Each structure stands twice: as C-alpha cells, then as structure tokens.
Amino acid sequence: MPVARNSRRWARGSAGHPRARAQRLEVLIGVLGFFAVMALIQTVVYELQGESAAGSAVVLAVLVAGLVLAIRARRRTGTGP
Amino acid sequence: MTSQGGTAPAGRRHLDVPAVRQPGTQWRTTRMYLGLAVIVIWGLAPFYWMIVTAFRDVGFTFDTTPWPTHVTLDNFRTAFSTDRGNHFGRALVNSVIIGVVTTAVAMLVGVFAAYALSRLEFPGKYLVLGFVLGASMFPGVALVSPLFQLFSSVGWLNGYNYQALIIPDISFALPLTVYTLTAFFGEMPWELEESARIDGCTMGQAFRRIMLPLAAPGLFTTAILAFISSWNEFLLASQFSTANTQPVTVAIAFFTGSQPHQDPYTAVMAAGTIVTVPLIIVVLIFQRAIVSGLTAGSIKG
Numbered sequence: 001m002p003v004a005r006n007s008r009r010w011a012r013g014s015a016g017h018p019r020a021r022a023q024r025l026e027v028l029i030g031v032l033g034f035f036a037v038m039a040l041i042q043t044v045v046y047e048l049q050g051e052s053a054a055g056s057a058v059v060l061a062v063l064v065a066g067l068v069l070a071i072r073a074r075r076r077t078g079t080g081p
Numbered sequence: 082m083t084s085q086g087g088t089a090p091a092g093r094r095h096l097d098v099p100a101v102r103q104p105g106t107q108w109r110t111t112r113m114y115l116g117l118a119v120i121v122i123w124g125l126a127p128f129y130w131m132i133v134t135a136f137r138d139v140g141f142t143f144d145t146t147p148w149p150t151h152v153t154l155d156n157f158r159t160a161f162s163t164d165r166g167n168h169f170g171r172a173l174v175n176s177v178i179i180g181v182v183t184t185a186v187a188m189l190v191g192v193f194a195a196y197a198l199s200r201l202e203f204p205g206k207y208l209v210l211g212f213v214l215g216a217s218m219f220p221g222v223a224l225v226s227p228l229f230q231l232f233s234s235v236g237w238l239n240g241y242n243y244q245a246l247i248i249p250d251i252s253f254a255l256p257l258t259v260y261t262l263t264a265f266f267g268e269m270p271w272e273l274e275e276s277a278r279i280d281g282c283t284m285g286q287a288f289r290r291i292m293l294p295l296a297a298p299g300l301f302t303t304a305i306l307a308f309i310s311s312w313n314e315f316l317l318a319s320q321f322s323t324a325n326t327q328p329v330t331v332a333i334a335f336f337t338g339s340q341p342h343q344d345p346y347t348a349v350m351a352a353g354t355i356v357t358v359p360l361i362i363v364v365l366i367f368q369r370a371i372v373s374g375l376t377a378g379s380i381k382g
Contacts, residue, residue, distance in 0.1 A: 023207045030211015031218070038219070 018077045025074040032070060036063040128357065135350040142346050156351035165337045168324075169352055172332030176312060176356075178243060179328055183250040183311040184304050191258030191307075192300065196288065198259070199266035200274075210263065217256035221316050224249065229320055238321060245321040246328065250314055254307040261306065265299035266292075298370045305371060309360060329356050 039060040046053035137144065138151035139159075160169050198206060228249060232238050237245040269292060277287035293300075315330040322331050333352045336345050364371065 026205070026207030027211035027214060030208040030213075031215040032211075033208070034212045034215030034219075 018079050022074055022077040022079040025070055025077065029067065029070045029074060032063055032067045036060065036067055039063055128361075131350050131353050131357070134347055135354040137347060139345075139347045156347040157355070159345065159348040160336075160352040160355065167332065167336055167348075168327070169329070169332055169336075169355075171325075172327050172329045173355075175243075175322075175326055176328040176330075179246050179250060179318075179326075180308045180311045182243070182247050183254055184308045186247075186251050187254040187258045187307045188300065188304050191255055191262055191303070192293075194259045195262030195266050196292075198263045199269075200271070210260070213256045213259050216252070217260065221249075221253065225317065225320050228317070232321060239323055241325050242323070243326055246318055246326060249317045249321070250311045253314070254310055257310060258303050258307055261303045262296075262299060265296060265303070269295060301367065302371045305364065305367070312356075312360065 039056055043053050043056045043060050046056055133147075133149050134142065135156055136149055136152045136154070137156075138153045139155065141151045144150060160167070163170075198210060229238075232242075232245045236242075273291050273295070274284075274287045277291045278284070282290065312328075313330065314328070315334070318328050318331050319334065322328060327335075329352070333349055333356070336349050336352065
C-alpha cells in the first residue's frame with residue numbers, strides 16, 4: 001500500500017505541491033476576476049440606461065461566488081501572497 | 082584465455098543477437114501512417130480544392146473532377162481587376178499595413194510584459210497571467226457594438242483611419258503574445274543574465290544583448306502567430322473598415338461578379354490562393370524555428 005501511495009504521489013509530480021496549486025488558483029482567480037469586472041461593467045451600464053439588468057446581475061453573482069470560492073481555496077493552500 | 086575468448090561479457094551479449102521484430106509492429110506502423118495520411122488529407126483537402134478551382138476556367142466552376150482541368154490564369158486577372166469595383170490589390174496592401182503594425186506593437190509591448198512576468202517575483206503575478214488569459218478568451222463579437230459606437234463618435238469610421246482596425250487587433254494579439262512569450266522566457270537560463278550583470282551589464286543591457294538574441298526563435302514564432310491572427314481577422318474588420326482601409330478578408334467576402342446574382346467563385350478562390358499561399362510558404366521556410374519556438378516553453382521541470 002505505501003508503495004502504491006508513493007507511486008501515485010510521484011505520478012502527480014509538482015502538480016500536487018501547495019505552491020503549484022496556489023499558482024493554478026491564482027490564474028483561475030485572474031480569469032474569473034476579468035469576467036467578473038466585465039459583467040459588473042455591463043450590469044452598471046444596463047442599470048444606468050434603465051434597461052433590465054437581471055440576466056447580467058445573475059451572471060455577475062455566479063462569477064463573484066466562484067471568485068470567493070477560488071480565493072478561499074487559495075488561502076487554504078497556506079503559501080505566501 | 083580460452084574461457085575469455087569463448088564467452089562474451091554478460092552486459093554486451095544482446096549486441097550479438099540479431100534484432101527480432103516484435104509481432105504486430107508492422108501493423109502498428111501501418112496504422113500510424115494511415116492515421117497520419119487521413120489527418121493530412123483532411124487538413125489539406127480544402128486548400129487543394131481552392132487551388133484547383135482557382136486555376137479552372139470560369140465556365141467549369143462546378144466541375145467535380147478532382148484534378149486540375151481547363152487550366153487558366155484568367156481568375157487571377159479577374160481578382161486583381163478593378164472593372165467591377167473590386168480593389169483586391171489595395172486590400173492586400175491594407176492587410177499588410179494592419180498586420181505589420183499590429184504585430185510590431187503587440188511584440189514591443191508583449192516582450193517587456195512577458196519578460197517581467199517570467200523574471201520578476203511579485204505578489205499576484207499569476208493573477209495578472211489569469212487576467213491575460215481571460216482577455217484572450219473574451220468573445221470578439223461582444224466588442225462589435227460598443228466599439229462601433231465609440232469609433233463612430235470619434236470619427237474613425239471614414240477615410241484612412243487604420244487605427245480603427247489596428248487597435249482592436251492589438252487587443253486580441255497582445256494576450257496571445259504575452260502568454261506565449263511568458264512560457265518561452267520561463268524556460269530560459271537566467272544564469273546567463275546574472276553572468277552578464279557580473280560582467281558589468283545593466284539589467285537593460287543584459288536583456289538586450291544576451292537574453293533577446295537567445296529568445297529569437299520564440300519571438301519569431303510569436304510574431305508569426307500574431308501576424309496570422311491579424312491577417313485572418315474578419316469580424317471586426319467587416320464592421321470598422323471603410324472602402325479605403327478594407328483588408329483582404331473583407332474585400333474577398335464582398336467580391337462582385339459579372340452577373341448581379343452570380344457569385345464569382347473562381348475569382349474568390351484565386352484571391353484566397355493569393356492570400357493563403359504566401360503564409361504557407363513563410364511557415365514552411367521557417368518551420369524549424371517555429372517548432373523549436375513553440376516547444377521551448379512547453380516542458381516544465
């Protein structure tokens with residue numbers, strides 16, 4: 001059993017390392033952040049123009065929820081900023 | 082003595098044995114080449130048909146003979162002719178201007194951004210990379226109406242305003258440039274830069290004289306990718322170009338034939354050949370540099 005666990009760890013390589021995981025999560029936060037900013041701009045523009053902003057607000061909420069989850073996961077990795 | 086000459090060392094014994102072909106190897110090789118042939122034919126068939134139709138007489142446009150028949154150069158003359166309001170020659174020049182400027186600006190900005198992202202350690206470095214990746218994923222069609230409103234209000238949608246085509250193209254080429262070059266610079270030996278610093282170079286000199294020449298294959302590959310993305314851009318160009326700034330993609334789409342309701346397929350194919358073949362030739366000539374540039378940033382560890 002220990003052999004199997006070691007080989008699995010070896011197969012994962014550096015991908016399972018906390019620093020590598022933190023880097024991947026930072027990239028994800030960046031992607032989600034970019035689309036969240038775009039959705040925020042769209043929602044604000046719709047609101048200011050007096051049009052229905054429900055659709056873009058829902059998209060924004062989903063993106064912000066994903067962003068919060070990604071930031072929490074990034075903090076749990078325990079690596080530096 | 083006898084025993085030494087009679088037996089081979091255990092480690093080299095396998096050299097004396099003739100290589101035995103594994104059963105099924107030949108079939109596996111055949112399958113591999115068959116698969117490769119299918120992929121190559123699948124990829125090249127549209128280009129082959131475009132070239133065959135480009136050289137075919139206009140009276141035989143819909144002839145389905147798979148090899149060239151009724152060969153003529155008239156379609157190329159028609160493509161460049163301005164009798165029917167087509168300006169293919171000018172569109173080619175416009176495409177070259179737009180492609181070269183876009184590539185130059187994207188490379189100039191992208192090289193410094195990628196160098197900083199791969200060389201410097203700062204908080205949120207991967208966040209910036211994620212932002213760049215997000216920008217490259219952004220759908221171009223979402224930009225059409227806001228950019229149209231903006232450009233029409235600043236008066237860029239008339240005359241020779243190439244910037245209405247170049248600026249959106251840069252916004253699409255830049256993330257590609259930054260991301261590809263960051264991966265490439267990440268694989269470079271930084272000890273060389275440190276050695277140059279010890280020998281008295283400033284950071285800028287070490288970058289310009291040592292790192293930049295070493296990064297030439299990656300830079301060249303990225304420049305070609307940026308140029309191709311700008312050269313093939315149609316969506317934004319179809320909305321923001323004027324009669325004077327029309328690139329080839331738009332000019333070909335709006336080709337007019339001799340009859341009002343007849344599409345000039347053969348002239349379109351001839352124009353397509355003129356547009357595509359130079360790119361293929363450039364890529365084939367610099368194939369080695371492109372492949373080494375693309376694979377250089379792909380291995381981590």
